[in-house]
Amino acid sequence: MKADKAERVDAQVNEFDQAMKPVSLWADAWRRLKKNKMAFAGLYIVTFYIVVSMLAPILPIYSYEDQVIAHTNLPPSLRPAGEVMIETRVAYMRKVLKAEARSSFNEKEEAEIAAMKADVAVNPDHKRVYVLGTDNLGRDMLSRTLYGGRISIMIGLVGTITATLVGILLGSIAGYAGGRVDNFIMRFVDILYGLPYMLIVIIMMAVFGKNILNLFVAIALVSWLTLARVVRGQVISLKNAEFVEAARSMGASPARIVFRHLTPNTLGVIVVFATLLVPDFIMSESFLSFLGLGVSAPLASWGSLVSEGANTMELYPWQLLVPAIAMTLFLFAMNFLGDGLRDALDPQSKNRL
């Protein structure tokens, strides 16, 4: 760590006499991103998630909606479902025995076990393997989580991109222009914050019905508000900095100053803030599902899987852990990628690595 610090100080000193190579911003950023191991791992994971999500329909997995009602709430296992089912059901019957203070199964229970065994022998359904267990209707958690990821990742990314674009645009205009424009945009933001979002969504739902576009509009509607305020604050604090004055005195247009000089300098905070938004959007979707605007059952999203799993976490922990870990891993990757991007895109560190 000490060496690290020394190096940085060193770099700062050396900055002045380094030869500037004419590299494009993006090529340069890519070069630096590749050197950041965590960020690169994040990039791999995110890419993996996106590829798997896109390929979900052709992957050799069960359907996300196929119910085998005999296979409800089976734990993850590599063995055929029939075996796991018998084991799970018999284990539960033992608990019933204990609760009723009996020592052996009664006839009805014996018959039930025998029937189960007979069915396992003939019914090909029982050869299915649920690597990540099943849910309360005997559906494959792996497949449900995978399909859930498709919708959640899409919402996370689309939401973040719209939020970032709109937030940067309106935030920087407000911050740079100041005065009446600033007041107008920011009071508009205040009003959108203040209105009862839940009812707005209910009305949108009643008027436009349920469709994916409506869902994105509902997500995008309020997504950019805080980001716009953050960007505005950053722009205000930078707009009188020396390098902006310099650009201004050289006759740069306001648009150029804002988008070539100011915005890139606030990118660090923006990228981090944008990655903070991803989980928000994924969870917003489950709130919108509650209002009827999200995905339709039997399709699920990460948000709805996690919220349903949370209710049964003591009984069937995998129903929570599978989607929760899938989601958290993705968000981890997004965050490290975000950090890496921030470093890579930082104009001040341009010549440092």
Add this chain to the structure above:
Amino acid sequence: MRKSLVGLVVAASLATLFFASCGQKGGSGANMIFNNGGEPQSLDPALTSGVPEARLTYSLFEGLVVNDPQTSKAVPAIAESWTVSADQKTYTFKLRNAKFSDGTKITAQDFVDSWLRVLDPKTAAPYAYIIGDSVEGAGAFNAGKGSAADVKIKAVNAGTFEVTFVGPLPYAIDMLTHNAFVVTPKHAIDKFGADWVKPANFVGSGPFMLKDWKPQDKIVVVKNPKYWDAKNVKLSSLTYLAIEDGNVAYDKFKAGEIDWLADDSVPPAKIDEIKLRPDYQVTAGSSIYYYIFNVTKKPFTDVKVRKALSMSIDRKAIVEQVLKAGDIASAGFVPAMAGFTTTKGNEYNLDEAKKLLAEAGYPNGKGFPKVTLIYNTNARHKVIAEFVQDQWKKNLGISVQLQNLEWATFLDTRQKTHEFQVTRAGWLADYLDPGNYLDMFKTGSGNNDGLYSNPKYDELLAKASSLPAGDERNKTLEAAEQILITDDQAISPFFFYANKSLVDLTKWSGVYSNAMDIHPTKWIAKK
């Protein structure tokens, strides 16, 4: 910034301390903690309509009769006894010597005032119709078309109350257990206005009286020493918590912070664990879960389609493998009652279902139009809808779209615009009578959401309403149910709810599971 924050927190803490110190403890003796499942809309019995309110009314107010905690049948309360006229329309009640919690004597005039208050259009009582539909002259007064003087209730003398019903209502006495009929203190209402139900002003007629009320947190009631049967009231106080989420309530129960969870607080998702508990009680209930077909929307205009869809649902699998909570599968709609047998309805029969669907013009589901099934957002409704969707797909080759809606939008769609094809519904009668289940499917009835209409059905119900209790009436109603369910399949019943509860019966007595899920608190005691 931080300074202002600290200031706020200090202010808030002081406020909370103040509130906390306001709440005092009840007297000595047993206190029972019950989860009421939500914040009541009101403690004024005239203004309530829901279950949490009804439960509080059982503690705070009493009427002429009250439900027996075991059977839910009416037993004498403030009325000691009663006589019925020859035409079975006029009931005369002899009142016992009972007092309000402030010591004022309860007279027949108090009953007249209480009922008229419920009926008064200015009170805007949601349940006014239960009096309006049954007492002569009451409906007109409530609708603003008649006068209070024409309502056929009267105080013959201080201890005798007389009421004339619109017909020989076989269920009259059971109906009188309802909240709308309890006696309320006119003198206190006149004095305090809307605030008469606040702890400081409260005057009641029930075994307990209001002590403390913190919205969204709890309501504490303590024993009413002036209650006529106070010597048989064993609890010194009862605490009603307002927890909506069953999982949260169940956690509290497990930790011993709640003594009693009623049906609506038992979380369905944890039923496998709950079933193993020794303090879990379950009994058959009389509320029904069913799907409504909108008979004015294609393809449900065709009775064959309705029957095919209904017959392709394995109801036994719903209750045994999906819900697993002891609910009772039924293709019939009205629960069995004394003298009344539930119709068998069109039970699970795949061959017949396929045949009917083919006859309707959709062999193996081919050409079946796009159909949407709506339900309000709720884990139980969702899992049932998903199962039914899967059944229709696997058994009939029909794809149905599921659409959940938020509560108010759902009700608006189902009750007002009727812009749906299939939807879920549930019904719990106000009092146990087959008519209370069947009346709503009369042509043009307010709760007839599927817009079903059959003159023959209407005729049978009209006939039944003029008949006194007995075999003929029951047979007529059975015939009506047969038309509604078996012949016309206007709706598709799935199951009768089991009434589930969690309470340690080795510790508490006077708590019973019953079909109506009605739990008067008067007889509860700690062992």
Add this chain to the structure above:
Amino acid sequence: MTRYIVRRFLSLIPTMFLIIVFAFAIEHLAPGGPFSSEKKLPPEILANVLAKYHLDESLPKQFLRYMGDMLRGDLGPSFRYKDFTVNQLIGQALPASMLLGGLALIVAVVLGLGVGVIAALKQNSWIDYATMSLAVIGISVPLFVIGPVIKLVLALQLKWLPTSGWIDGRNGWIVLIMPVITLSFPYFASIARLSRASVLEVLRADYIRTARAKGLTEATVVFKHVLKGALLPVISYLGPAFAGIITGTVVVETIFTIPGMGRFYIQAATNRDYTLIMGDVIVFSLILVVMNFVVDVVYGFLDPRISYK
């Protein structure tokens, strides 16, 4: 500066007015009404109820009536909780939410800023990775998972705390522990990530380099210069966050049965309790616009480079 503050303050009035107008329109546009229920009210009875609450009047008339009452400080009777006025309900619920939210925010700000600054100063060290991983967990695991897990461990397994409930003599203040931890976690995480990014940015700024070059000690540089600049984005974020956290969070209030504003807000919206919705919107918006105003003013003090035209 003073002119800016005055003008900025005056702009709160039209903002609040527009929020009230729009919210009023929105709640009445939403399908369903305050008196729908599974068993539908007969039309005569519904007419009585609507008349009692003046809902049979035209919308503009209802709005004028509402505005008139509101300007006198009366938010009207709740349509759902019929024994209470909206003033009484909010008067009970707001202190609970403020106490919980205030404590959670203090924890989140203190820990979040501390962790964020340290992580930035020790960028790429183990402490940076560890705290930032914790922060990512905080923002990616939803409250409805964190809450029940904390409850499962502290209340149901270890039995150290009551599972839920609100302060009353018996339970005392310990009931606050779990909700405060749960509620502060995501805010802590966001503040930590944001302040780390922001400190990193400031560390590279020219004036910090100048300060360092002047030979000021690292501590002086950090406290006098870095922190001040780094606070800006955190404060921008805190304006709306403060309003949100102080007016209640429905998930935490549900899990720990706290009689706060968040539960009322969702219930009011679900029940179309028009007056309670308006009351919630007004309280929330008022706190929000005032906080955003304060934030804008604080900007000027925190960052000498800012000048408002």
